[in-house]
Amino acid sequence: MTIRLKEISIGLFVLALSFLLIVFLIPEGVPQPSRLREGQISPRFWPLIATSILLISGLVLTAMAWFEKEKGMASDAEDGDEPLPPMQAVTGLVVGCVLLAGYLWAMTRVGMVVASALGILLLGYAYGERRWRILVPVALLLPVALYLFFVYVAGIPIPDPLARMVFRAIF
Known part of the structure; x- marks a missing residue:
């Protein structure tokens, strides 16, 4: 099978999954109140955005694969690309699952912002990012920026007592 056919x-x-979600799963699975207060976002808003x-x-x-000129085979590897050994792939999957379980556990103990910073740092390192001057600022700034956006701009409360205490003291 060609790479192009796989990508298509x-x-x-x-596309089929997103149509299924939009047409059936979100309307059936996400309850919609009959009336919303002014400024209140529908529970279906973020699932529909995603x-x-x-x-x-x-x-x-689909469009990029359909209109691609070169029709390479799946076995054609670009220069420097090597297939991932199956044991290494399974190990990566297990490490990812363990780290995500640890993230869930940490989120209930230290809050979403601190757990997300640690999660980004550990997952990034586990999957090969070794540039610390990029990894550390992203791990620290992204959760803080998202928390500030959702709480102070979008007006969506995020239950994180530690972050709430810190940011109320600052703002």
């Missing part, structure tokens, strides 16, 4: 198949699968991004990604992937 993946793109069409992503699914719309998924839909656009599927469209772009």
Whole structure:
């Protein structure tokens, strides 16, 4: 099977999944109150935003694969690309699952912001990022920026007592 055909198949699968989510799963699975207060966001808002991004990604992937000129085979590797040994792939999957379970555990103990910073740092390192001057600022700034955006700009409360205490003292 050619790479192009695989990419088209993946793109069409992503499109089908997003249509399933938009048409059936979100309307059936996410309850919608009959009335919303002024300024209140519908519970379906963020799932629909995420699914719309998924839909656009599927469209772009399908279109790029469809109009691609070069038709390489799946066995054709670019210079320097080597297939990942199966044992290393399984080890990476297990490490990722353990780190995500640890993230969930840490989130209930130290809050979302600190757990997310540690999670980004550990997952980034576990999956090969060794540039500390990039990894550390991203791990520290991204969770803080997202927390500040959702709490102070979007008005969506995030239950994180530690971050609330720190940011109330600052702002």
